[in-house]
Amino acid sequence: MFSETIELRGHIIDSLILPKVLDQILTHGANFKIGEIKIGKRRADQSFARIEVSAETTEALDELILRLRQHGAEVAKHEDAQVASAPADGVFPRDFYVTTNQQTFVRFDGKEIEVRPAMMDSAIAVDRKRGAARAVKFFDVHKGDEIVVGHQGVRVVPVQRATSRTDVFQFINTIIDADEPKSAIIRELAGELRRARVAKGKIAAVVGPAIVRTDAGQHLVRLIESHYVDRLFAGNSFAAYDLERALFGTCLGISPDLAFARGGRENLVRAVNAIREAGGIAAAVQKKIVTSGIMHACVRHNVDIVLTGSIRDEGPIPGVTTDAIEAHKVMRGKLTDVTHALLLATLQHSLAVASMLPPTVKTVCVDIDSSAVERAVEHQPLQSIGLVTDVEPFLRELADCLSEPRVRG
């Protein structure tokens, strides 16, 4: 959407100029948002309205504004954004503009530049020669970089709800609590993921160890085999649990097939050692050391595995990015073309990913803890669904909806 702010002055209420202008905006397929309106108190007092007009294309907007000018609309004067130099590497100038994850524009020399990518809790670095602006984290900024300060010349465009088609995100857009039915929602989600696959969208799964521990891994494997996962984001321990299960049939020493079993960490450490010895996950799959499980499915179906580490990790497993800043960069790079994100049973990892997503990405968050769901959904208020549930029944039902029918022989 492209937008321009217009101002109307005069006896715009008595002359019906205000309703005329608003009607013309709508009949031309554009939208408006009234920013400010002052109605004259006495009969001779003139009124004032500031209106933001938005249209699908710049051409449509220009043509509309030209028509509105005939009725006295004047294009509001915009101020350029202000910048200051970064005082040192990794330090923003004081009063730097802190971004949201909404589409954002900054104005220089009377022209707006879109900030790409849109990323929250960042600053905006401007390259005026190239006419480019980007959201930057502390580690991205170098001494002398031009950083936007204050709010002047910065425009944020919240994601609009689509009106052409009501999909599950526009329709529900809320959190489904533990005691609410979920089957219908899961079927709708399955439909959305099917459409995403047809439209060549990219689906990211952000997964926590609870998936392996609750034995939901088999359902995630079905989704991977049916090509509903393009990227898998997880921690070292998720991979370690899954590989232990593949190698020893246990998870933290517990066999999911046994009731009331007691476990230990021995198998986990041995599994990590086996993968390190093999030279990594892909190598272990190729050498047929690992022949089942989620990691195995990812390697076999060319799913990008993005593994990051934490302090309590065993190993790490080769391929895990342990440097936090490096991990941030890798994750951000792997999220740029993602259209759908499934945040499954992992609070910290989900929040990290959600904070890097542009607002157009449709997000599903599943967690047994309602506060975790709320926090993740907050990032994408218009494009996310939260389900408070154990992840196993969710994945089982979703996989049942989406899996290719198995050939009976």
Place this chain on the structure above:
Amino acid sequence: MRELLLCPPDYYGIEYEINPWMSRTRGAEAALAQKQWEQLHATLLELNCKVHLIAPQPGLPDMVFTANAGLTVGREFIPSNFRHKERAGEQPFFAKWMEQQGYKVDWLPENLYFEGEGDALFGGDALFCGYKFRSDIQSHHAIAEMLECLAISVELVDPRFYHLDTCFCPLPDGGAFWFPMAFDEYGQRAIREHVSDLIDVASEEAMHFSCNAVIIERDIVLPEGAPQLVTRLGDRGYRCHELAMSEFIKAGGACKCLVMFMPQRENVS
């Protein structure tokens, strides 16, 4: 006694085409135009008006249409900013003349087109202002500010009725007669909301410039060719004086276009 400004049609003629009525191939007949103007002049004198005459200027054939000189309220005169360069030369003559008569001349910003009483007529306590073909709507805001009055801006949509005074004529009792089709629907609604008694003029009568009338108390001086309107005005107690205006209609003007009130209103309240 109403004071009026007229300009003898010594140099009047169709020398250019700036509205759909004008055609250089169908020029005005000078002698007949002179006669029609003199009849108007005489009628206004008979109605006890004090008529001032400004000296016509060669090369400014439309100076005869003094309604477009500007807008006068009390002792204040706001000169026009003509949209067409063909008429822009009239402005200094009118401004200087009004100044010589002792009026305070208040100029509009140069970038705002405004064609005087042609597009600004008081009705009740509002100043009705036409826009699009000749005057800019922004000029209305400026005038409303200068005069501290309510200005109702209405869009004109038929190029044959390019000035407000060609399709709208307020009456002293608060009513008005008008040709609604000359306005867009918002303009029509705005006028209906602010004028209590509206007389709709039929299309064929509007084409005779019937709305282009000079109102002097209960007397109405208008072009001939509007029997239905004359009857309805008669029913309301107005005396109608119908004049031949054929030679001026060829240029897109008639009785009202040939007259500017000095002032149109003593004050705005």
